[in-house]
Amino acid sequence: MIGHVVRRLAAILPLVLLLAFSTFLLLQLAPGGPFDAERNFPPEIQKQLEARFSLDAPWYEQFGTYIVGLADGTLPSMKRPGLTVGELIGSSFPVSLTLGTLAMGFALCLGITSGIIGAIRQNSIWDWSTMSVALIGISVPNFVLGPLLILIFALGLGWVPPARWEGLETMILPAVTLGLAYAAYIARLTRAGMLEVIRTDFVRTARAKGLAEHVVVIRHALRGALLPVITYLGPATARIITGTVVIEKIFQVPGLGYYFVQSALDRDYSMVLGVVCFYASILMVLNLLVDIAYTWLDPRVKLA
Amino acid sequence: MTKQVVAGSSLWADAWKRWRRHRISVASAVVLTLVVAFCVLGPMLTEALLGHTYEAQNRALGAAPPSWVHPFGTDILGRDVMVRTMIGGRVSLAVALVATAVSLFVGVTYGALSGFLGGRVDAVMMRIVDLMLSTPYLLLVIVLMAVIPPSQVSIGGLDGSIILMFAALGLVSWLILARIVRGQVLALKEREFVEAARAIGVKPLTILFRHIVPNTLGPVIVYSTLTIPSVMLSEAFLSFLGLGIREPEASWGTLVNDGANAMSVFPWLLIFPGAIMTLTLFCLNFLGDGLRDALDPSASRT
Numbered sequence: 001m002i003g004h005v006v007r008r009l010a011a012i013l014p015l016v017l018l019l020a021f022s023t024f025l026l027l028q029l030a031p032g033g034p035f036d037a038e039r040n041f042p043p044e045i046q047k048q049l050e051a052r053f054s055l056d057a058p059w060y061e062q063f064g065t066y067i068v069g070l071a072d073g074t075l076p077s078m079k080r081p082g083l084t085v086g087e088l089i090g091s092s093f094p095v096s097l098t099l100g101t102l103a104m105g106f107a108l109c110l111g112i113t114s115g116i117i118g119a120i121r122q123n124s125i126w127d128w129s130t131m132s133v134a135l136i137g138i139s140v141p142n143f144v145l146g147p148l149l150i151l152i153f154a155l156g157l158g159w160v161p162p163a164r165w166e167g168l169e170t171m172i173l174p175a176v177t178l179g180l181a182y183a184a185y186i187a188r189l190t191r192a193g194m195l196e197v198i199r200t201d202f203v204r205t206a207r208a209k210g211l212a213e214h215v216v217v218i219r220h221a222l223r224g225a226l227l228p229v230i231t232y233l234g235p236a237t238a239r240i241i242t243g244t245v246v247i248e249k250i251f252q253v254p255g256l257g258y259y260f261v262q263s264a265l266d267r268d269y270s271m272v273l274g275v276v277c278f279y280a281s282i283l284m285v286l287n288l289l290v291d292i293a294y295t296w297l298d299p300r301v302k303l304a
Numbered sequence: 305m306t307k308q309v310v311a312g313s314s315l316w317a318d319a320w321k322r323w324r325r326h327r328i329s330v331a332s333a334v335v336l337t338l339v340v341a342f343c344v345l346g347p348m349l350t351e352a353l354l355g356h357t358y359e360a361q362n363r364a365l366g367a368a369p370p371s372w373v374h375p376f377g378t379d380i381l382g383r384d385v386m387v388r389t390m391i392g393g394r395v396s397l398a399v400a401l402v403a404t405a406v407s408l409f410v411g412v413t414y415g416a417l418s419g420f421l422g423g424r425v426d427a428v429m430m431r432i433v434d435l436m437l438s439t440p441y442l443l444l445v446i447v448l449m450a451v452i453p454p455s456q457v458s459i460g461g462l463d464g465s466i467i468l469m470f471a472a473l474g475l476v477s478w479l480i481l482a483r484i485v486r487g488q489v490l491a492l493k494e495r496e497f498v499e500a501a502r503a504i505g506v507k508p509l510t511i512l513f514r515h516i517v518p519n520t521l522g523p524v525i526v527y528s529t530l531t532i533p534s535v536m537l538s539e540a541f542l543s544f545l546g547l548g549i550r551e552p553e554a555s556w557g558t559l560v561n562d563g564a565n566a567m568s569v570f571p572w573l574l575i576f577p578g579a580i581m582t583l584t585l586f587c588l589n590f591l592g593d594g595l596r597d598a599l600d601p602s603a604s605r606t
Contacts, residue, residue: 030451
């Protein structure tokens with residue numbers, strides 16, 4: 001177990017480096033650079049700028065400079081003078097993290113609850129209606145849902161402000177928009193898992209020894225039923241990370257996601273590279289946590 | 305004693321029977337056909353019946369709410385939103401189909417080779433897939449779409465932004481398919497018919513692509529139908545961010561984006577394209593679900 005975790009953690013570094021290199025290669029192959037855009041600098045200034053970011057050096061030196069700079073946090077942003085990539089990520093990521101966590105929390109609460117209800121009241125009106133809503137939820141793209149929710153709840157009913165990011169009430173709509181599709185999927189997974197587990201022998205045993213129904217459902221059955229949900233958390237996190245990009249644009253949230261798109265468009269190479277590495281590392285650590293959670297929920301699973 | 309004739313039923317006949325029982329899936333197929341007809345034939349019909357085309361502007365009209373002449377209303381430039389939704393639908397559907405075809409080609413070839421070659425080659429090839437699956441690859445697609453100028457890749461009359469979209473989405477959506485095909489090939493290559501083919505001296509690559517790969521068709525069809533909606537969603541997602549299809553071309557993503565920007569004043573700009581797109585995604589998901597139940601009964605249902 002501990003050996004496995006250590007090995008997985010050790011593998012993260014080369015994998016992130018590989019990914020950074022692919023991104024770097026992509027940026028190198030793309031025509032045009034960060035400083036030959038709209039404004040025409042005098043050639044001396046252009047040279048100075050390129051030298052400052054070692055754009056005039058051979059590619060391996062450039063790559064080395066970026067990686068070292070990213071590692072010790074001193075790599076400057078190419079388009080935001082005076083700020084380092086580390087500072088920019090540090091100031092905007094907490095916002096995206098809050099948004100993502102709220103959305104995930106919302107998705108898990110709503111999804112698991114309605115999944116359980118659907119399973120223990122199978123084929124009832126409850127089951128039927130939650131699953132229908134879930135099916136619709138999976139198909140509505142979040143960039144259609146977001147504007148629609150703004151239209152209804154902010155502009156129509158005036159319950160919440162339409163955009164910005166100040167205080168909890170401005171966070172409700174973005175988190176709901178981002179989380180709803182995942183809630184729908186989690187509801188279907190929980191229901192399917194629950195229906196399977198609830199028919200097994202150990203659940204019947206638990207019932208036979210006279211445990212209360214809610215104890216059987218929550219303490220015994222749910223643990224097994226959540227395994228598919230846990231597996232889904234890995235890919236879901238990856239999609240929530242990219243999902244925040246759109247949500248941040250719609251609701252004007254000052255997070256890292258939309259910032260990333262802007263820096264890709266502005267050809268802020270150091271920022272792009274930094275964000276890709278940053279997100280990839282987070283994702284790999286989270287995937288590892290998912291696997292660890294798996295062994296805890298299902299004692300039969302052993303990490304090799 | 306009368307002779308009883310037992311009619312054999314093929315895999316496909318069974319699947320067809322199972323699929324027809326999945327009512328929502330059949331209904332989805334019908335609705336999808338209507339949506340496709342709406343997008344493909346619609347522009348010609350509106351031109352004949354209502355007399356306006358895709359490019360036609362009526363500046364005097366500006367953004368007008370839905371009416372008999374313009375059932376979905378008009379946008380700020382006085383263009384008919386219904387025709388634009390149809391044309392945008394053509395682009396969205398085309399991107400989804402072509403990118404899925406690309407992913408089908410790459411995924412099946414990669415998965416089949418990996419499973420067939422086996423051993424160390426297989427291990428390395430599958431590690432690469434795992435690695436790619438564990439990265440937020442849409443971030444790389446964003447970088448790709450942002451840094452490559454569409455004008456450099458346009459072929460013939462097709463806008464470069466559309467070509468770029470085909471390539472970018474096709475090249476990232478083959479991963480799951482490759483895994484599925486590999487799993488199938490691993491099991492199939494131990495079967496007797498493969499041994500028989502080998503015994504009569506069929507070349508290995510011919511065995512793979514003529515004898516083994518056709519047998520993986522069922523799951524491959526199922527996962528391709530599920531790839532189409534996800535590719536369509538990615539296209540709209542990128543276009544929504546301003547990284548995909550560019551003016552004067554339109555797709556459902558760009559239309560929804562335009563609509564979202566003007567929704568407080570002209571809500572019909574958002575509602576109609578958004579509704580058609582959601583309907584299409586909904587039907588594609590259901591169609592895929594139904595096909596999975598019919599062709600791949602062992603796959604877990606969620």
